[in-house]
Amino acid sequence: MPAAPKSVVLTPGLHDYLVSHGVPADPWAARIAERTRQLAPDWAHMQAPIEEGALLTFLVRLTRARHVIEVGTFTGYSGLCLARGLPDEGQLISCEISSEWAQVARGFWEEAGVADRIELWLGPALETLTNLADDSTFDLAFIDADKPGYIDYWEALIPRMRPGGLIVVDNVLFSGQVIDPYPSEKPAAIRAFNTHAMQDSRVDLVMLSVADGLTLARKRSPGTAGPADHPIAS
Numbered sequence: 001m002p003a004a005p006k007s008v009v010l011t012p013g014l015h016d017y018l019v020s021h022g023v024p025a026d027p028w029a030a031r032i033a034e035r036t037r038q039l040a041p042d043w044a045h046m047q048a049p050i051e052e053g054a055l056l057t058f059l060v061r062l063t064r065a066r067h068v069i070e071v072g073t074f075t076g077y078s079g080l081c082l083a084r085g086l087p088d089e090g091q092l093i094s095c096e097i098s099s100e101w102a103q104v105a106r107g108f109w110e111e112a113g114v115a116d117r118i119e120l121w122l123g124p125a126l127e128t129l130t131n132l133a134d135d136s137t138f139d140l141a142f143i144d145a146d147k148p149g150y151i152d153y154w155e156a157l158i159p160r161m162r163p164g165g166l167i168v169v170d171n172v173l174f175s176g177q178v179i180d181p182y183p184s185e186k187p188a189a190i191r192a193f194n195t196h197a198m199q200d201s202r203v204d205l206v207m208l209s210v211a212d213g214l215t216l217a218r219k220r221s222p223g224t225a226g227p228a229d230h231p232i233a234s
Contacts, residue, residue, distance in 0.1 A: 007209060023054040028112035029080055036075045039104065048144070048170065052211045053081035056142065056168065059216075060085025063166050065139035069093040071125045071153050072145030076105025082142060083114040092118045095125040095145075125149065129156035137162050144170035147186040150193040158202055163221040169197070173213025 008014065029050070048056070060068060060082055066089065068082050073096030083092050096102045102122050109115040121128045125145055141157050143150060150169065157167060172178070172194055177187035194215070197205060203217040 019050050022051060023058065026053070026057075026080065026084060026112075028108065029053050029077060032075055032077045032080060032108050035104075035108070036077070039075070048078050048081070049211050052170075052214070053077060055210065055214075056081040057085040059166060059168065060090075060140055063140055063164075065166075066090045067136075067138045068140045068142070069095070069138050069157070070142040070144070071095050071129075071157075072143070073105050073120060074101050074144075076108045078142060078144060079105060079118055079120075080109060080112055080114060082140075083109070083117045086117050090117055093128075094118055094120045095128045096120060096122060097124055126152050126156060129153065129160075132160065136160055137165075139165050141165070141167045142170070143167065147171065147174070147193075148189040150189060151196050154193065154197060154200075158200070158219065161219040163219055165219045167203070167215075167217040167219070169193075169215040169217070171212045172207055172215045173209065175212060178213075 010018070033050070056078060059065075064087075065085070066087060068086065068090070070078060070082060070092065073079055073094045076094075079092060079094045083090075086092065094105070096105070099122055102120055106115065106120060109118055126149060137160055138157070139162055141161065143153050143157070145153065154167070154169075161167060172190060174187040174190045177183050178191045178194065180187060183191060194207070197203070197215060197217060200217075201220075203219055205215060205217045208214045208216065
């Protein structure tokens, strides 16, 4: 029998405490968040929360990533956080299908002084990933786009990650709907992705209850066994 979960309900007050005792918020990230709420109040929930943005910057720095790619730009919040972690010579490719959101993101990145580190590729993300140069490899990837496309994005990215490279996947708990008996299309797609990723022997993987759920997957070196090769006894 699994142990009881050691987690707490993140009340607004506790969330404020968590944020205030973590990495100070980037003032430009806060500006993007507020502007997004004004521009698109019905879509602002898609934006990563402040602690997730800080974690993305932290992970880029921790892995010493120089080549980063994100699937899903929206208004540029996660892109800013990823770019903040890059060294001066680092580069982020950001994939976005909406020209409207891409324009908003570019403006924020220019004002924040990180536009020189970001290439924004407009169009369906899977086409972008498929059309990357054969020698393109990445140190870190962030997936936060249309949920039915997650498995395809994963499969397109895994071969392009360097050994030891990190893939970060957002919304893997989907507001808790992944355990609904009869989930709708998006949580059902996430549940299928979670199973797919868990069974992938090419990675070491952990799922975290950060924000709406984050999966961190580290690409294993060729020839090493993964979780699928060592099934847990029932």
